[in-house]
Amino acid sequence: MLMPHPAVLRALVERYEAATASEPLDPTGGPGPAIRDLEYTLCVSTGTRDVQAALETARHLLAASAPAAPVPAAVTGRVRPAEPAGAAC
Numbered sequence: 001m002l003m004p005h006p007a008v009l010r011a012l013v014e015r016y017e018a019a020t021a022s023e024p025l026d027p028t029g030g031p032g033p034a035i036r037d038l039e040y041t042l043c044v045s046t047g048t049r050d051v052q053a054a055l056e057t058a059r060h061l062l063a064a065s066a067p068a069a070p071v072p073a074a075v076t077g078r079v080r081p082a083e084p085a086g087a088a089c
Contacts, residue, residue: 004045006065
C-alpha cells in the first residue's frame with residue numbers, strides 16, 4: 001500500500017475535525033459536502049472504507065511517523081558538527 005506523506009495526512013485529519021465541528025448538516029441530516037469529500041479522501045489515503053477506520057489508521061500512521069525528539073547536546077555532552085556548505089541531503 002502507498003503511504004501518504006505525514007504532513008498531508010495530518011492536514012486531512014485536522015481539516016476533517018474542523019469541518020465536523022463547524023460545517024452544518026445537509027438537509028437530510030447527513031454530513032455536508034466538505035465532510036463527505038474529506039471522508040472519501042481519508043479513506044482513499046489510508047486504504048480503508050469507513051471514516052472511523054480511516055481516522056484510526058491515520059492516527060496510527062502519524063504516531064509511527066513522529067520523529068523521536070532529539071536529545072539536547074547539553075544532556076549528551078556532544079555537539080553535532082556543522083554540515084559543509086552545499087552538502088546534499
